[in-house]
Amino acid sequence: MQEAKIAAVLGAGAWGLTLAQLLRSNGLEVRQWSRRSEASLATVLAGADLWIMAVSMAGLASVADQVAALSLSDRAIWVSATKGLDPQGWRTPSQVLNDRFPHQPITVLSGPNLSKEIAQGLPAATVIASRDRQAATVVQKAFANDRFRVYTNRDPLGTELGGALKNVIAIAVGTCDGLSLGANARSALVTRALAEILRVGAYFGARTETFFGLSGLGDLLATCTSPLSRNYQVGFRLAQGESLESALTAIAATAEGVYTAQVLAQLAEREGLELPIAACVAELLADQISPATAIERLMARDLKAELV
Template identity: 45%
Template sequence: MSLRIAVIGLGAWGSTLARLFADQGHQVSGWSRRQGSDPSVVLSTAELVVMATSLSGVRSLAAELAPQWPEGVPLLSCSKGIDLHDLCTASQLWLQQLPQLQVVVLSGPNLASELQQGLPAASVLASDSAPVAEVLQQALSSDRLRLYTNADPIGTEAAGALKNVMAIAAGVCDGLALGANAKASLLCRGLVEMGMVIQGLGGEAASLYGLAGLGDLLATANSPLSRNYRFGLALAEGLTRDAALAQVGATVEGAHTCEAVLALAGRHGWHLPICEQVGALMAGQITADQAVGRLMGRGLKAEDLVVVA
């Protein structure tokens, strides 16, 4: 089945998806802010809209495009993070503008440069509408990108957002050469924090262990292809937040997500020690070594786990 697909946002991920879908025989048109044209132009004939901008661009685009959205056309949301203003996910920003919009979330271990090389990957399509997700699963799966479905868009988005914060922490850990034991311990405890946020936002704990959670975490916390991981490495070198961002030279969603998650934690009383130390390190309140000392010096307790009902 061939679809007319509009891809909005032609950065590394959007361009990769556009190429993947075109290679499958879909009719793909694209738009990016660099073009300076009206993004609604690509909507007029679209049967699917793929939103691949950074989260910071979603709010304004949702407000701009909502009045011109073609009736019945679903949105494939690929933006990861939590909005600092409304403390919500990308799909929730869209639904504020278009309550009846059929939204499908795409997330998983998707390092764009590997897919560009033709290497295989898997991802999940998460939606409240199983029929829409299943149609897109059949239409968009290929020998390079295998797609699964689930019914937990909020949990999938929360997992995809929080793993970026943990990838920053993993980069700090490796930058300090703390070893495999420390990194394994960090990521394991990071999963607990991710699970707390997923459930706190109304998602399902099981999504923590899926492609958007554990799968994406394993990729981004271990690869220099990950911008969040490289940002953590730079922080471990002693660079300031701004200098580390400049060194990465691209959007680091985990930095913004960390701020939003800490705001949510303050509102709901969540205890997120790894996120707290990443936030303090980015703010220049502590050094990377001090962050490690704080995590290791916390009071002893039982091992709390994320329970999947």
């Protein structure tokens, strides 16, 4: 595969704009599309080497269907930068794309990547995951520079799950901090959350070691410890007495954990998975329990061994 020279970024939210800025700084020609764009989707995609999906999980399937209907060349490499789970079959973004584009290489970009810090030129690292090694290498070279270190791996499923599930945990940690419960409570919550993430990963068949890498533990730590995290801010604001609607309006951006929490709650109920933190977050977001009750419920669970 040749070096990528032209990238089409679908989505003009904070993350899509940051990725476009990063690629431009690396010398690529970048075209950007959103539902409010004057340029057509076909014009933006035509001839591009990379097709970067940076829309919300709720809008991904619709945009993918629009792209599929164009019947463009299948030589472009997909880069999924969307984090979440589709409620229809609990599918990851790359799986949704693969259903529609089975002959195109698909890669996943995920890691501890707070968009505001990257936009400011602060150092960061990420992962490009794909079963297609050549495609992963092309994308790696397109994004990498002296401020953005890019690794590759061959577990796109685990990479996506880590990126999706940590958003739900960040809401829980934001709630904990909003209630001023301290560092001990926060550390315990993050550690037990990792156990839940591993449980979900095992259910889907992802590689365990992926969750201890950048797209797993790394992303979890960044999202759960920074006020720049939109999902953390949702939890923090809920703990301060704001409604979910008010919190989302205040951050003025998509918080994927709100969407993913409901999917995880369904998964836990139907498949019998033990996901107490995700379940409490889902109830909190649905206004079925208060922030204080959510924490109390987690602390009052039956005593058990840490490792089994």
